[in-house]
Amino acid sequence: MEFESVVNGRKSVRNFVETEISQEDIYKIIECANLAPSWKNSQTPRYYVILSKDKISEFSEKCLPSFNRENCKGAGALIVTTFVKNISGFNRDGESQNNLGNGWGCYDLGLATQNLILKAYELSYGSLIMGIRDENLIRKFLNIPNEEEVVSVIALGGYDGDVQRPARKDVQSIMKII
Numbered sequence: 001m002e003f004e005s006v007v008n009g010r011k012s013v014r015n016f017v018e019t020e021i022s023q024e025d026i027y028k029i030i031e032c033a034n035l036a037p038s039w040k041n042s043q044t045p046r047y048y049v050i051l052s053k054d055k056i057s058e059f060s061e062k063c064l065p066s067f068n069r070e071n072c073k074g075a076g077a078l079i080v081t082t083f084v085k086n087i088s089g090f091n092r093d094g095e096s097q098n099n100l101g102n103g104w105g106c107y108d109l110g111l112a113t114q115n116l117i118l119k120a121y122e123l124s125y126g127s128l129i130m131g132i133r134d135e136n137l138i139r140k141f142l143n144i145p146n147e148e149e150v151v152s153v154i155a156l157g158g159y160d161g162d163v164q165r166p167a168r169k170d171v172q173s174i175m176k177i178i
């Protein structure tokens with residue numbers, strides 16, 4: 001698929017239809033996420049993939065607010081993304097290399113997440129990144145160690161029809177050429 005059509009076609013989906021996603025497709029998607037650049041190739045993003053219908057329901061019930069539970073109904077996978085803290089953006093002595101600290105770990109995970117959702121789109125799955133979720137309950141549900149920061153929950157699945165994209169700002173208003 002052409003790069004432009006992938007970037008243009010990907011939109012946040014909130015009308016999933018009941019979908020099953022194979023482990024093989026998940027592997028392809030995470031493999032693409034893993035090709036993203038990262039600070040000194042530190043590769044700190046981690047992915048917790050919930051694939052079984054029962055576990056998806058249980059997770060949604062416990063860890064998502066009701067509007068996001070509705071938004072991801074029918075999804076075939078929920079992927080919780082985390083990153084290992086205090087590595088990306090830090091030197092070997094554990095000191096932050098600049099003002100951003102663990103912001104760089106989040107930055108790396110964002111780059112990986114974009115690869116993830118674009119690959120999902122290429123494989124015909126819609127995606128929804130959810131930042132509104134219960135961190136503590138997710139940590140408990142998936143037994144995520146304290147060394148990792150819990151970031152997003154990404155829903156993947158098939159969907160029906162056209163999805164509208166909210167308007168974007170003009171490029172001129174967000175860019176300065178000097």
Ligand SMILES: Cc1cc2nc3c(=O)[nH]c(=O)nc-3n(C[C@H](O)[C@H](O)[C@H](O)COP(=O)(O)O)c2cc1C
Binds near residue numbers: 128
């Ligand atoms: C970091 C992040 C967190 C988000 N959290 C939520 C969320 O909790 N619930 C939701 O419905 N959409 C969420 N979204 C989706 C955004 O609302 C959506 O990306 C934005 O409106 C642009 O629309 P588009 O993705 O269709 O281009 C999130 C997106 C990002 C990148």
